[in-house]
Amino acid sequence: MPKFIRTVEDATIRFAGDSGDGMQLVGTQFSETAASTGIDVNTFPDYPSEIRAPEGTLYGVSAFQVHVGSKKVNTHGDVVDVLVAMNASSLKVNIPRLADKCIIIADMSGFDTRNLKLAGYEDNPLKSQDLSNFKVVAVDIEQEVKKLLKGSNIAPKVIKKTRNFFALGLTLWLFDRSQEHALRWLSRRFANEADILEANTRALQAGYDYAQNSSLLDFQYKIEHIGLEKGTYRNISGNEAVALALVAASQKSRLPLFLGSYPITPATDILQYISALKRYGIKHLQAEDEIAGICSAIGAAYGGNLAFTTTSGPGLSLKIEAIGLAVMTELPLVIINVQRAGPSTGLPTKPEQSDLLQAMYGRHGEAPLPVIAARSAADCFDSAYEGARLALKYMTPVIVLTDGYIAQGSEPWKVPLIAELPDITVKFHDDPATFQPYKRDPETLARMWAIPGMQGMEHRIGGLEKQDIKGNVSHDPLNHQKMTELRKAKIDGIASDIPDAKILGPDQGKLLVLGWGSTYGAIRNAADIMQNEGHQISHVHLRHLHPFPENLGTLMDRFEEVLVPEMNLGQLQIILQSRYLRKVEGLHKVQGNPFTASEIVEKISSMLH
Amino acid sequence: MPKFIRTVEDATIRFAGDSGDGMQLVGTQFSETAASTGIDVNTFPDYPSEIRAPEGTLYGVSAFQVHVGSKKVNTHGDVVDVLVAMNASSLKVNIPRLADKCIIIADMSGFDTRNLKLAGYEDNPLKSQDLSNFKVVAVDIEQEVKKLLKGSNIAPKVIKKTRNFFALGLTLWLFDRSQEHALRWLSRRFANEADILEANTRALQAGYDYAQNSSLLDFQYKIEHIGLEKGTYRNISGNEAVALALVAASQKSRLPLFLGSYPITPATDILQYISALKRYGIKHLQAEDEIAGICSAIGAAYGGNLAFTTTSGPGLSLKIEAIGLAVMTELPLVIINVQRAGPSTGLPTKPEQSDLLQAMYGRHGEAPLPVIAARSAADCFDSAYEGARLALKYMTPVIVLTDGYIAQGSEPWKVPLIAELPDITVKFHDDPATFQPYKRDPETLARMWAIPGMQGMEHRIGGLEKQDIKGNVSHDPLNHQKMTELRKAKIDGIASDIPDAKILGPDQGKLLVLGWGSTYGAIRNAADIMQNEGHQISHVHLRHLHPFPENLGTLMDRFEEVLVPEMNLGQLQIILQSRYLRKVEGLHKVQGNPFTASEIVEKISSMLH
Amino acid sequence: MKTLLDEILQTTQSVPAYEAKDFKPDVDVRWCAGCGAFSVLSPVQRFLPNLNLPKEKIVFISGIGCSGRFSYYVDTYGFHSIHGRPIAIATGLKIARPDLSVWIATGDGDCMSIGGNHMIHAARRNTDLNIMLFNNEVYSLTKGQASPTSHPGQITKSSPLGSLEDAFNPASLALGSGAPFVARGIDKDRQMMQDLFEKAAKHKGFAFMEIYTNCVIFNDGAFEEYTRKGIREDHTLMLEHGKPMLFGKEMDKGVRLDGYTPVVVNLRDGEYSENDVLVHNEKDSTLAFILANMTYHESLPRPIGVFLDLERPSYESRVEAQINAEIEKYGEPDFDGLLKGKSFWTV
Amino acid sequence: MKTLLDEILQTTQSVPAYEAKDFKPDVDVRWCAGCGAFSVLSPVQRFLPNLNLPKEKIVFISGIGCSGRFSYYVDTYGFHSIHGRPIAIATGLKIARPDLSVWIATGDGDCMSIGGNHMIHAARRNTDLNIMLFNNEVYSLTKGQASPTSHPGQITKSSPLGSLEDAFNPASLALGSGAPFVARGIDKDRQMMQDLFEKAAKHKGFAFMEIYTNCVIFNDGAFEEYTRKGIREDHTLMLEHGKPMLFGKEMDKGVRLDGYTPVVVNLRDGEYSENDVLVHNEKDSTLAFILANMTYHESLPRPIGVFLDLERPSYESRVEAQINAEIEKYGEPDFDGLLKGKSFWTV
Numbered sequence A, B: 001m002p003k004f005i006r007t008v009e010d011a012t013i014r015f016a017g018d019s020g021d022g023m024q025l026v027g028t029q030f031s032e033t034a035a036s037t038g039i040d041v042n043t044f045p046d047y048p049s050e051i052r053a054p055e056g057t058l059y060g061v062s063a064f065q066v067h068v069g070s071k072k073v074n075t076h077g078d079v080v081d082v083l084v085a086m087n088a089s090s091l092k093v094n095i096p097r098l099a100d101k102c103i104i105i106a107d108m109s110g111f112d113t114r115n116l117k118l119a120g121y122e123d124n125p126l127k128s129q130d131l132s133n134f135k136v137v138a139v140d141i142e143q144e145v146k147k148l149l150k151g152s153n154i155a156p157k158v159i160k161k162t163r164n165f166f167a168l169g170l171t172l173w174l175f176d177r178s179q180e181h182a183l184r185w186l187s188r189r190f191a192n193e194a195d196i197l198e199a200n201t202r203a204l205q206a207g208y209d210y211a212q213n214s215s216l217l218d219f220q221y222k223i224e225h226i227g228l229e230k231g232t233y234r235n236i237s238g239n240e241a242v243a244l245a246l247v248a249a250s251q252k253s254r255l256p257l258f259l260g261s262y263p264i265t266p267a268t269d270i271l272q273y274i275s276a277l278k279r280y281g282i283k284h285l286q287a288e289d290e291i292a293g294i295c296s297a298i299g300a301a302y303g304g305n306l307a308f309t310t311t312s313g314p315g316l317s318l319k320i321e322a323i324g325l326a327v328m329t330e331l332p333l334v335i336i337n338v339q340r341a342g343p344s345t346g347l348p349t350k351p352e353q354s355d356l357l358q359a360m361y362g363r364h365g366e367a368p369l370p371v372i373a374a375r376s377a378a379d380c381f382d383s384a385y386e387g388a389r390l391a392l393k394y395m396t397p398v399i400v401l402t403d404g405y406i407a408q409g410s411e412p413w414k415v416p417l418i419a420e421l422p423d424i425t426v427k428f429h430d431d432p433a434t435f436q437p438y439k440r441d442p443e444t445l446a447r448m449w450a451i452p453g454m455q456g457m458e459h460r461i462g463g464l465e466k467q468d469i470k471g472n473v474s475h476d477p478l479n480h481q482k483m484t485e486l487r488k489a490k491i492d493g494i495a496s497d498i499p500d501a502k503i504l505g506p507d508q509g510k511l512l513v514l515g516w517g518s519t520y521g522a523i524r525n526a527a528d529i530m531q532n533e534g535h536q537i538s539h540v541h542l543r544h545l546h547p548f549p550e551n552l553g554t555l556m557d558r559f560e561e562v563l564v565p566e567m568n569l570g571q572l573q574i575i576l577q578s579r580y581l582r583k584v585e586g587l588h589k590v591q592g593n594p595f596t597a598s599e600i601v602e603k604i605s606s607m608l609h
Numbered sequence C, D: 001m002k003t004l005l006d007e008i009l010q011t012t013q014s015v016p017a018y019e020a021k022d023f024k025p026d027v028d029v030r031w032c033a034g035c036g037a038f039s040v041l042s043p044v045q046r047f048l049p050n051l052n053l054p055k056e057k058i059v060f061i062s063g064i065g066c067s068g069r070f071s072y073y074v075d076t077y078g079f080h081s082i083h084g085r086p087i088a089i090a091t092g093l094k095i096a097r098p099d100l101s102v103w104i105a106t107g108d109g110d111c112m113s114i115g116g117n118h119m120i121h122a123a124r125r126n127t128d129l130n131i132m133l134f135n136n137e138v139y140s141l142t143k144g145q146a147s148p149t150s151h152p153g154q155i156t157k158s159s160p161l162g163s164l165e166d167a168f169n170p171a172s173l174a175l176g177s178g179a180p181f182v183a184r185g186i187d188k189d190r191q192m193m194q195d196l197f198e199k200a201a202k203h204k205g206f207a208f209m210e211i212y213t214n215c216v217i218f219n220d221g222a223f224e225e226y227t228r229k230g231i232r233e234d235h236t237l238m239l240e241h242g243k244p245m246l247f248g249k250e251m252d253k254g255v256r257l258d259g260y261t262p263v264v265v266n267l268r269d270g271e272y273s274e275n276d277v278l279v280h281n282e283k284d285s286t287l288a289f290i291l292a293n294m295t296y297h298e299s300l301p302r303p304i305g306v307f308l309d310l311e312r313p314s315y316e317s318r319v320e321a322q323i324n325a326e327i328e329k330y331g332e333p334d335f336d337g338l339l340k341g342k343s344f345w346t347v
C-alpha cells in the first residue's frame, strides 16, 4: 500500500523486551545498519541490574536505544519516537520515555494474561484508551513467525526465538533501511546452524514485508545522509575505544602493552576486550584485586611497557595509594576510570561524573597528575590515546575519566590509520655515563628513563623522597620542597603542550556553557537549539581537566555568566571557582542517567531571563 | 660562685646525642619538670629515621627539643638557645638551628678521635674558633661520672649510661628548676635496680652541682610563672590526647569503644596506647591491613560501638573505599589521620599538612563528611572529642587531621573531668512500630539507629543506594538525587552546630592570617609579634574545615588580604577560594618540618609593604 | 562500666519457636531461576530455628557478587557490604558484640580473590564467624569472568582463550591459614547443608564452609560430577567422623594411604578390605591436609563434608578473658584517673 | 612486531665473571649492628655471580620494613616499593619481562599481613618470582608491634599484655596457596642460605623462602633454639631430599609417621631404626604439608630446608605460550585491521 514519507532530522527508536528476547542484539543490528547506510547513530544499552530476572517482570526488561539523524545526533535521544515492546512490562516501564505520538510496535504475544499480570496491568493496554496519545502497531509476532515457518523442520523453540528479527525487519522498513547488513551478520553467525539461520532470515524478511503491507504503518521515515568526511567508519563503544587507543599508543610508542586490572562494572569490557588480543602480542593480568591490578601495571611500566589499569569508582578508591607510588617514582601509567553512580556501591550500573575531585585531589601528600575526560564513545579513543601520550612524554600516571554512559553507548567512529596518529616517541636513556635516575628533560621536566636489562644504569627507585637528579633517598628539607615543586611544575607545564579550549559558538556573549565528559551530547544539542534561536551563548567542552588549557580563563572572562552542567553536585565548578575566582553556575543531576538536552535548555533559558 | 639572673620570656633547649644516649628520656624529664614547676613548655622529639644507626654517625643523632616560657610558647622553638651535645655528630647536625650566643653544653667524651671522624670533623670544634658565635661549656661528663662513682660497686657500663642525667642536672640548674621530679621518676623507675638508681641519682646531683660551681656558666635563666587557670595539669602528646579523647567520648556517650587499626608512623602510638587499656574494658584489633582496620571499625560501629580507626597518609589512601561505605550506610566512625610528608612513602617520619584535599574530596562518588583539624598536642583532645560528638550525633564518618608534629610533640594540658565534657547523648531508636532505617531526625538529618540485638527492628543496610526512609535498595533516579542531596545537607547543616570562628586580634584590618592544624603555634607567635609591633593584622585558626564555621566568609571580608600558611602547596587555599571566590595568598612550606614564626613574620611583612 | 548497650540489650527474653518461614523476609529473591544459591538459602532458613537464638541476635554480612544478595533474603539483621570486605567487617562486629551469631555470605571472587587477605587472617585469628563461601568458580554478578577457583583452561569472558591460572583449593588454603573448622558442601544436597550449618554454628571459632553452587548462567554444570545421581557416587567421598572412607555406587571403593599419598583401592577384588581404608577423624589436622590435598586430583574422589573440626579459644573470647583478667586485677576502672595519668600537677 | 625493547635489550653480551663485591653498591647499610638481615645479604651477594646473568638482568623489589631496605644494598636494578605490594609489582614486571630474574625482599608484616593476598595469589599463579621472607616475628621498622608470625602471648608494643592471636605458619600458608617451591632458612646458616638461593633461582616458578632473621632490637633471641650451637641440633630437622629425617646432636633421633601424625622416635633404644624414619622427598606435596604442619609443635623439631620443589609451567611462560600459539595461528598481527574491526564501512 502507498505510504507517506516523513522527512525528519532525527528520530529515536527503543527496542525493549524481556532479558531473553534478544533486544541488545537487534538494537545493535539496527544501529550498525543505520550507520553503515549513511546516517548518524548514537546508542545506549539499558540492561536490568539482575543477571537474569524472572521472565516478564518489570525489573527484567532489557532495552537498547538508538538515536539516528541526518546530522550528528550526539546523544542516544531524549525521548523515544518508536518503541518496540516485546511484552507488557517493557511497554509499561518505557511509557515515561515516549514522545507524543510515539509509534509503539507491540508484540501482542507478550501481552497475554500472564504477562499482563506480571506487568501489573489489569487490562490489556493495547486495547484500552491509555495509549491514545501514541500510535499503536500491535502485531502478534509469535503467531506471524509460527505461520511463516509452519511446515518447516525448524524446532518451535527456535521459531519463537526469531521474534526479535521480525521486529527488526519491521523497523528497518520503517526507517527505509536495507536488510543487507543483518542478513550478512546472520549468515556469518549461524553459518553452521542452518535452521536458525533460515528461521531468522525469514522472520526478518517477514517483518519487513509485514510493515510494508500493514495499514497501521502509513508512513516511512526519511533521514538524509549525514555528510561524513571520506574514510573508513565503524560503530564503537567507549570501552572498545579505550582498549583500541591503548593498543594504538603501544604501536606508536613501540612499547609492549600491558593491562593489569580487576573486573568491575562498567569497566570490565575493556579487560575482556584486551584479554582476547593475545594474537596481537598483548599481555594482561586479571589480578586478585584492584591494588594488584595497578601494582602489576606499575611493575610492567618499570619494565618498559606501556602499562595501564582500568576500573570504576570503588576500584579507583582502592588504587589511590599505588597511584601515589607512580607519582613518586615518576613512571608512565594510564589509569582508566569508568565512572558510575556513587558513593560506595551506589548504583553500579548507572553513569555519574562524581569521581572528578577524587581524580584531582584524592591522594595523600602533594601528588599532582594529569586528568583527562572523554566526551563521547568515539572520543574515548582520542582521550585515552592522549593519556598514553602524556604518560610517556612526562613520565607520570594519568587519569582518564569516562563513564558508564559513553563506555557502553556507541557511535560511528572514523577509523584512523595508526601511521596517522599523533607522534609518541619514547627514548630510553642509553648512555650510562650521563645517566641519573632523576635527571630531567629541561623542557618537559620528565625524568630520565632506563629499564632493567639496560647495562650500566642499574639504579633504585621507590616511594621515599628522592634526591634531585641523583635519586638517592633524601631527607633533606630543601630537597623535599624542590622535588615537590618540580613534580607540580612538571604537570602544570603540560598546559603548554595541549590545545587551547575550542569555543563552539560566538567568542563572547551572555552565557558560556562549560562542560566535560559525557554531558557533551546533551550540552551540544542544547547549545544548538539555543544558538539557533539566536541566543548569545557558547559552548566549551573540556578534555583536559588538569592542567586546564591555557586560554580557559580569558575565554570565560568574555562571558557574563558561566554554566557548568555536571552529573554530580558541582565538582568542576569547585575547581573552576578556585582557579579563576569567579562564580560559576551549576546544574547538577545525580539520577544515574544522563542529562537531556531539554533539561539544559531549560536551565539556560532561566539564566538568560 | 655568684651568678647573674637572666630573665627571659622564653628559651629553647635541645638535648642531642647518639640514639643510645637517652636524650628522649632526659628531654621528657626536663619538660615535665618545667611544666610542673609552673612554666609553659612545648616539646618535640626528633628521632633518626634508622632504628639504630651506627653509633656516633650523623644520621644516628637523636634529639629532643623543649621550649619553655612565661607565657604560652605555642611551638617547640624556632631557634635553640641551649644545646646539649653529647657527641660530635650531635653538635654538627644541630649547628644550623642555633641562636646567636647559644649555650652549647658539650660532653667532651663524645668528641674523641673516633667521634670526630664519624662526624666528619678534622679538628675538634670545641677547641677551634668555629663556635665563636656561641658560648661553649665543655665538660668531660664521662670523666665526671667516673670520678664520682669511683669506688662504688656500680658496673662501668651503668656508670657510662648516666651521662644523660648529669646533663639533665646541669640544665635543671641553668633554668633554676628543682631536681625533685626527676628524682621521683628515678626512684619509681628503678625501684628494683638499686645500682642504676644510685648511679643516676648521683649523676643528676653532680650535674646540678657542677653547673652551680662552674665558672663557665655565669648566669641562670629566670622564667616567670605562667599564670595558669586553677586545675590539674599534665604534659600530653597529640597521640595520647587522641586516645584519651576517644576514651572520654566513649564514657560520655556510654558506648563501648573499639579501635580497628594497622600500625603506621606516626600514628602507631595511638594504637599502642589503646592496646594497654584492657583494664578499662577497651577493645581493639590490630588488623591485617588498613582496609581491615577501618572495616572492623565499621563492623563495631554497626554493632553499636563508638568505633574509630587511626592511620597516616598511605593508610588513609587505603581506607578510602571503606570510608565511602560508612558514608553510604550512615554509620558513626571517627577516622584519625596523623599526616606525614608525602606523596607515597615520602618522608615518613616528618610532618606535613598535605592530606587535607584528600580528606575533603578523596572519595569516589559524592561522599561528603566532616573534616576537623587539631592545632596543638593538647588540642588533639578537643578535636578528636568533637569528631566523636559529630560522628554520633550526625551518624557519619568524620576525619580528624593531626600531624606528626603535634602527634609526637607535647605540651601541658589542663585535664578535664569527664563529667564536665560536652554532652554526647546517644539514643538508639527503640520503638519497632515506628522504626525505619533511613528515617531522619528532622533537625540533624541523622538517620535512625538500631543495632543487632534490638528486637523487632531487623533491617539491612549496605553500600547500594537506599530508598529514602525505608532503606530498601532503590534504583529510582529521583530517589538517588534526593539521597545524594540529603547526605550533603546533613553535613552542611553541621555548620549551625559548631562555634563561629574566633578572631585573635582586631576585627578588621589589612591582613588576616588564616590557618589550620599544627601551624597554629608558629602563626600565633608571628601574629603576636606583628600585633605587638602595631600592625593591623589578625589571626583565625580553624578547627572545622568542613563545613566551615558560618561566620568565616564575613570575617574574611573585613580584611584586605588573607594569608594562609600551610605545610603543603596550598590546599586550604584551594577550598577557600572556591568557596568564597576571593584571592587568598599562600605560604607553602613542604620541608618535612614546621614553620618558624619568623618565616611567617617575614611573609606578613612583605605583604604589608 | 555498664554501657548503654548493656541496658538496651539486656532483655533475656525466651526464644520464640520459629519456623523456616519466619526467616523469609517479604522481598523478591532476585537470583536466576535454578541458581545454586537458592539451595543454600532454603537450608539456612530451615536450620535457623534450631540455632535457638532470637532472630535479632543473628546477623548476615555479605560482600558484592550474586552471593552478596544473600543478606537481603534472611529476615535477620543484615549488612550488604563492599566487595571483598564482609569478613573484615564481621570481625569487628563479632569482637565488639560476642553475643551475636555472625554469618557471612561470600563468593569465590569476594572471599578468595579481593577478600583473600581477610579470609586467611580471620582463619588464623579464629574469630567465631561462620563463612559460607558460594563457590561457583566464576564471577557471576559481573557476568562471567574467571575467578581464583576457575579451573585451568576454563573459557570465560576474561579468559576467552582459556584460563592460564591454577585454581585455589579453598579447603587447603583455609587449613594452611590455620582455620580450625573446614568443610565442603554441595548446593544440591540440602540435608547435608543443613547439618553442616548446625555443626558450624556449634563450633565456637572460625568455621569455613566452601559450598559448590552451580551458576546456571555463567558456569552451568561445573559440579555435575559431584551432583548428578549415578555419577556423583563415584566422584565424591562423603566424610563422616569415625567412619572408613568408602565411596562408589556400591560403596566398594575406598581411600587408602600409600606412604602418605592417598590412593583409591577397590574392595571387591579381595586385595584390600575395609580395614585397610583410612578412617576419617575430624580432629586430626594432618589428615585434614591430606584430604584437602586430594582436591583436583583426577583419580581421586572429591571429599565432601567436614575436613576438620578442632576447638581452640576464639579470638573474641580471648579478648574478653584478657579484659576480665585485667579488671579483676585492677578493679573498677577510674577514667578520670586515666585522663590525669601518672605525672600530673595542680595549679 | 619488534618493539623498542627488542632493540635496546637485544645485546647478547657474555656474562662478566662477577664476584660478590660486584653486587655491593657504594652505600652505607643502615641496619642495626647484628641484625639478621646482614646474614641474608651476604649469601645473596655471594650467590649472585653463580646466577650467570648480567647484573642488569637482575631486579630486587622490596616492600616497606627493615627488610625493605634490602633493595638498596644489592647493586642491581631495584625498586623499594610500598608496604605489602612488592609481590604485586613484581608479578607485573615478570609477566612483562620474563627475561629478568626477579627477587623479592619482604617482611613478615609486609608479606604476611598487609601483603597476604598478593602472596597467596602469586603462589597459586606460579609466576617465576623468588620470595625472601625476612621473618623476624615482629614489625621492626615501626618499632616493635606484633606481626602475624608473632607467637601467642608475645609481648610487643601493640600487645603489651601478650598477643592473643595464633601465628601464621608461612610454609603451610604457602603450600595451602599452591606454591610449588617452599623452603625455610635461617639467617645464621649462611652456606645453607646460599644453597637455598641457588635452588630457588633454578626453580622456574614461584619460590617461597621463609628466612628466620633475628631482630636484635625488638625480638632478640626469637630463633635461638634453632641457631645456638648445642641447642639447635635437638630442635631443628635439616631436610635433605632422599635422606632419612634424622636429627639431634648425635643424629640419633628421627621423625616417623604414626598413622599420619609425625612423632619423634629415638633410634638408640633399638625399638626403631633408620628404616622406620621418614625419608624426605621434595617432590611429594602431601609430605610437604605434613612437614609444614610440624611447625610450632613443642615436641617436634622445626624442619629447615626445602619442603617442596615441584615444577609446573610458570604463569609467564603460559602467557608466552598462549601468545605464540595465537600468533602461529593467525600470523603477523594487522593492527590497522584491528582498529577497523569486522563491521566497518567506507564513505
Ligand SMILES: Cc1ncc(C[n+]2csc(CCOP(=O)(O)OP(=O)(O)O)c2C)c(N)n1
Binding pocket: A262, A263, A264, A265, A290, A314, A315, A318, C064, C065, C066, C067, C068, C082, C083, C106, C107, C108, C109, C110, C111, C134, C136, C138, C139, C140, C141, C142, C147
Ligand atoms: C572494589 C570492587 N571491585 C570490583 C567490583 C565488581 N564486582 C562485583 S561482584 C564481583 C565478583 C563476583 O564474583 P563472586 O564473588 O564469585 O560472586 P558471584 O557473583 O559469583 O556470586 C566483582 C568483581 C566491586 N563491586 N567492587
Ligand SMILES: Cc1ncc(C[n+]2csc(CCOP(=O)(O)OP(=O)(O)O)c2C)c(N)n1
Binding pocket: B262, B263, B264, B265, B290, B314, B315, B318, D064, D065, D066, D067, D068, D082, D083, D106, D107, D108, D109, D110, D111, D134, D136, D138, D139, D140, D141, D142, D147
Ligand atoms: C600502607 C602502609 N601501612 C603501614 C605502613 C607502616 N609500616 C611500615 S613497615 C611496617 C611493618 C614492618 O614489618 P615487617 O614487614 O615485618 O618488616 P620488618 O621491619 O620487621 O623487617 C609497617 C606497618 C606503611 N609504610 N604503609
Ligand code: SF4
Binding pocket: A051, A052, C030, C031, C032, C034, C035, C036, C037, C066, C067, C136, C140, C141, C214, C215, C216, C217, C218
Ligand atoms: S548469574 Fe549465576 S550465580 Fe548469579 S544469580 Fe544467576 S545463576 Fe545465580
Ligand code: SF4
Binding pocket: B051, B052, D030, D031, D032, D034, D035, D036, D037, D066, D067, D136, D140, D141, D214, D215, D216, D217, D218
Ligand atoms: S630494628 Fe631489628 S630488623 Fe630492623 S635493622 Fe634493627 S635489628 Fe634489623
Ligand SMILES: [Mg+2]
Binding pocket: C065, C107, C108, C109, C134, C135, C136, C137, C138, C139, C140, C147
Ligand atoms: Mg562466584
Ligand SMILES: [Mg+2]
Binding pocket: D065, D107, D108, D109, D134, D135, D136, D137, D138, D139, D140, D147
Ligand atoms: Mg618483621
